[in-house]
Amino acid sequence: MNEMKARQHKRTAIAAAVTLMMMALATQAQAQAQDAGARADQDAPLQAVVVSGVRAALEQSLRQKRGADAVVDVVTAEDIGKMPDKNVADAIQRLPGVNTQSSAGGEGGFGENDRVSLRGTSPSLQQTLFNGHAISTGDWFVLNQVGGNVGRSSSFSLLPSELVSSVVVQKSATADLVEGGVSGAINVITRRPLDLRQALTVEGSVQANYNDLSNKTEPQFAGLVAWKNPANTLGVLVQGFSEKQAVRRDGQEILGYSTISATSAAALANPALAGVAVPTFIGASLFEQTKKRSGGAFDIDWRPSRDLSLDLNGFYSQLKAPHQNTNWLAAPANSINSANQIPANAVVRNNTLVAASFPVNSGEVDNIYRPDAGGESWYLDVNGKFRVNADLSFSGKAGKTHGVGYDRSDVYYQNNVNGGMSYALNGLSPASVSYPGGSTTTPGSTAWAGGGEAQSVDQEKYAQIDGEWRLHEGPVEAVKFGARFTDHQRSAEHPLETRPGALGFSNPGPAWSGQMYPSDFASNLGGNLASNYFKYDGAALAAWGAVPGNRLLDYTVRHNWTDEFKVSEKTTALYAMADFGGDNWHGNVGLRAIETRQSTIVNLAGGPAPITGSAFGAYTPTTFERSYRDYLPSANLKLDVTPSLVLRGALAKTIARPDYSALGGSVSLNDDALSGSGGNVNLEPVRSTNLDVGAEWYFAPKALLSAGLFYMDLRSIVAQGTSNGTYYNNKRGTRTVYQITSPYNTTGKNKGVELSWQQPIAGDFGALVNYTYADGKLDDGSELLNSSKDTYNLTGYYENARFSARLAYNYRSAYKAGVDRGASQHVDSMPSLAASFNVKLTEQLTLTFDALNLTNETIKMYAENKDRPRAFYSNGRTFYVGLRAKL
Numbered sequence: 001m002n003e004m005k006a007r008q009h010k011r012t013a014i015a016a017a018v019t020l021m022m023m024a025l026a027t028q029a030q031a032q033a034q035d036a037g038a039r040a041d042q043d044a045p046l047q048a049v050v051v052s053g054v055r056a057a058l059e060q061s062l063r064q065k066r067g068a069d070a071v072v073d074v075v076t077a078e079d080i081g082k083m084p085d086k087n088v089a090d091a092i093q094r095l096p097g098v099n100t101q102s103s104a105g106g107e108g109g110f111g112e113n114d115r116v117s118l119r120g121t122s123p124s125l126q127q128t129l130f131n132g133h134a135i136s137t138g139d140w141f142v143l144n145q146v147g148g149n150v151g152r153s154s155s156f157s158l159l160p161s162e163l164v165s166s167v168v169v170q171k172s173a174t175a176d177l178v179e180g181g182v183s184g185a186i187n188v189i190t191r192r193p194l195d196l197r198q199a200l201t202v203e204g205s206v207q208a209n210y211n212d213l214s215n216k217t218e219p220q221f222a223g224l225v226a227w228k229n230p231a232n233t234l235g236v237l238v239q240g241f242s243e244k245q246a247v248r249r250d251g252q253e254i255l256g257y258s259t260i261s262a263t264s265a266a267a268l269a270n271p272a273l274a275g276v277a278v279p280t281f282i283g284a285s286l287f288e289q290t291k292k293r294s295g296g297a298f299d300i301d302w303r304p305s306r307d308l309s310l311d312l313n314g315f316y317s318q319l320k321a322p323h324q325n326t327n328w329l330a331a332p333a334n335s336i337n338s339a340n341q342i343p344a345n346a347v348v349r350n351n352t353l354v355a356a357s358f359p360v361n362s363g364e365v366d367n368i369y370r371p372d373a374g375g376e377s378w379y380l381d382v383n384g385k386f387r388v389n390a391d392l393s394f395s396g397k398a399g400k401t402h403g404v405g406y407d408r409s410d411v412y413y414q415n416n417v418n419g420g421m422s423y424a425l426n427g428l429s430p431a432s433v434s435y436p437g438g439s440t441t442t443p444g445s446t447a448w449a450g451g452g453e454a455q456s457v458d459q460e461k462y463a464q465i466d467g468e469w470r471l472h473e474g475p476v477e478a479v480k481f482g483a484r485f486t487d488h489q490r491s492a493e494h495p496l497e498t499r500p501g502a503l504g505f506s507n508p509g510p511a512w513s514g515q516m517y518p519s520d521f522a523s524n525l526g527g528n529l530a531s532n533y534f535k536y537d538g539a540a541l542a543a544w545g546a547v548p549g550n551r552l553l554d555y556t557v558r559h560n561w562t563d564e565f566k567v568s569e570k571t572t573a574l575y576a577m578a579d580f581g582g583d584n585w586h587g588n589v590g591l592r593a594i595e596t597r598q599s600t601i602v603n604l605a606g607g608p609a610p611i612t613g614s615a616f617g618a619y620t621p622t623t624f625e626r627s628y629r630d631y632l633p634s635a636n637l638k639l640d641v642t643p644s645l646v647l648r649g650a651l652a653k654t655i656a657r658p659d660y661s662a663l664g665g666s667v668s669l670n671d672d673a674l675s676g677s678g679g680n681v682n683l684e685p686v687r688s689t690n691l692d693v694g695a696e697w698y699f700a701p702k703a704l705l706s707a708g709l710f711y712m713d714l715r716s717i718v719a720q721g722t723s724n725g726t727y728y729n730n731k732r733g734t735r736t737v738y739q740i741t742s743p744y745n746t747t748g749k750n751k752g753v754e755l756s757w758q759q760p761i762a763g764d765f766g767a768l769v770n771y772t773y774a775d776g777k778l779d780d781g782s783e784l785l786n787s788s789k790d791t792y793n794l795t796g797y798y799e800n801a802r803f804s805a806r807l808a809y810n811y812r813s814a815y816k817a818g819v820d821r822g823a824s825q826h827v828d829s830m831p832s833l834a835a836s837f838n839v840k841l842t843e844q845l846t847l848t849f850d851a852l853n854l855t856n857e858t859i860k861m862y863a864e865n866k867d868r869p870r871a872f873y874s875n876g877r878t879f880y881v882g883l884r885a886k887l
Helices: 002-044 044-051 054-067 077-082 087-094 266-270 332-337 538-546
Strands: 074-078 098-100 115-118 126-130 166-171 184-189 201-209 218-230 234-254 257-259 278-281 281-303 308-319 323-328 344-349 352-358 364-370 372-387 392-416 423-425 429-434 447-470 476-497 566-583 585-605 621-641 645-656 668-670 675-677 686-699 704-729 734-761 764-780 790-798 804-811 815-820 823-827 830-840 847-852 856-863 868-874 878-886
Touching: 054 074, 054 166, 054 764, 074 087, 077 166, 087 098, 087 115, 087 166, 087 184, 087 352, 115 126, 115 184, 201 234, 218 281, 234 429, 257 332, 281 429, 308 868, 332 352, 332 423, 364 447, 364 538, 392 538, 429 868, 704 764, 704 815, 823 868, 830 856
Parallel strands: 126 184, 278 352, 675 734
Antiparallel strands: 074 166, 098 115, 166 184, 201 218, 201 878, 218 234, 234 281, 234 868, 257 278, 281 308, 281 323, 308 372, 323 364, 344 352, 352 423, 364 392, 372 392, 392 447, 423 429, 447 476, 476 566, 566 585, 585 621, 621 645, 645 686, 668 675, 686 704, 704 734, 734 764, 764 790, 790 804, 804 830, 815 823, 823 856, 830 847, 847 878, 856 868
């Protein structure tokens, strides 16, 4: 109850802060607004600038939303350019029904949005498109490249918002929409030169970004040059960007929970401890990174006549993400189940050993240096349209997209620790941990060493053709038809996972220069956490790992085939759709038919003629093939009750294919946490029947009040379960029982409501408010992954000819992100507050200031209940100041 009151007080305080800031902004800007307004009445160029500003962008977004036959939301380029948005995920997170998260799963939580989900479902259940085609991306963190977290969702950290013309979030299906999204599709539309106003467009920006936790400032650059001929038949556009950012994340991580064995000394001494959950590890985690995102895009646009257009466009983005992670680990589970210690001062609450003391800590210090981690994404696309006559036209596109996430040359080094250990879990406040009799300020001896290489490659070739035949009699206005072909390949590769070499335990450890954790480590997490921990320099770890004999760098012996798989999917899709309408109604009805031919190669232990030589055992690459067909009918209806009131309805069947690691049937093991993950090659795709009903009231210019209901009948949703399995423990040299997480198909429901309001207020002010309620559950009563019951956004803005500002508040309630190391991983509810200010210095030059995470929130995670915390992360506030210029 006290915690709830504290949260309510916190939300109230934040809301009050937003209000006060808006009032202060109004007071400061009032005189300037009146002044600028008077000038705008007398100065035509200034008036034109106002038309292209934030309010005009909102009006354009509403115009596209109102005109669409399907249920859509739209963000335009001015929205993106004027918001504190650094990638596409940031840009759309303030739309109703859109949720974002700062990780793919394995890496914990960070300060930049990376994944997007729709209507309280998993990010893998929405389809991300670029100009209507798929885009391959790569994950920079190793646990998302191999093992159990290789998903289908796109990493938006590779997609800067500067490249975007608009983003269309389509929530109801149509037959001509590429299948693959149960909850909807996010279509990112890039700029085309012939759509720009001027013959020559030159834009650029330079920014400095500062993070108050890393206490570092890094540069960011972006630029665009576009030209078109006077006849507006040929245009060329080139864009480039380079963005660097320093990251520091302070965290406490509880790496899973284990069950106290009934045969352990602890359970024999105290039978009440048998079967009780105990933290596997409790770590003081310091993550440090300097990442750089760079790349660009081009577009060659040729429209020689009104009957023919051709376009060639491409995109490339590379994210270099080297990082170092140091984690000081207490090990209650190992102390009980492996070292056979009997805990003192044991406290059990909610079937969890929430406090205990041990004479010896069976933990270690993990030091991980990954100097060559990152990802890249690119595509090359050619598309065109030909009008045969006034009624018949054809369009088509073909291309290839490629993405890779990689981790090369990483070094993993583990120190032994000394002394005892005491801990106490404190719910959703960080756990108290101490090491009586031990030293945390100097390195111990070598406990283990590893590292190696991993990567995940994703690529697709695609081609499609579409036709449209317009009719002039009866309610059917046009008939659309088409075909699409894809060849998609995804692989997870782990060619090298090292272990200590012949001299690894006898040679001295890495050189230590006296480095320690920052003195303010964990100061933002709450609780009374220590900061007096030693750490290594990354270069020292790399130097130790390169010494001959310290690690076994053998690509045959240390080939970790257990993490690897390959999935191939070839699809053929045909569709037909009719657009119909009358004086005050429009809609469409259609059918999409898809055949999927799937081939999965997994490595199975043993076999009649296995591949030998790996320390992980003999294995046989085994191919599993299957094919399936889906028929997806869809219907959308829009009724214009009055010129300002629109009613909508939609009904469709949809599919989304399972995550790649869910299909990859090999088992990936964690030898320390005694947990693992495995796939299921027989998984069915996620199939759903979706219903949408809504009303939109455009009661004033640039204004909207809307409400919508959605329902998803999930016939084959993928869920995760755990079971025990016995496997060879490479670190212990013996067969050991592991908790294995594996996927299976089940059924569920997801239903909810979306409410939205936006309106200019009092001249130059305006506001946007939306709220989404989603109730997603499996039919057995368990949770639907990524389902937050409550999400809302409050945005206030001010804009005149010279000055614009926004404050954006976002709230998302708790949700289950997945199962990790045998335990659930819930993300607790969390608000965020961002701000943006722009001052036009001249007609060509604008001063910009953006701020993210102004309230400096802590990401909190927990397992099956809040007496079992999983992690606490602080990423600090980030500020951007810069200049934007245009000719």
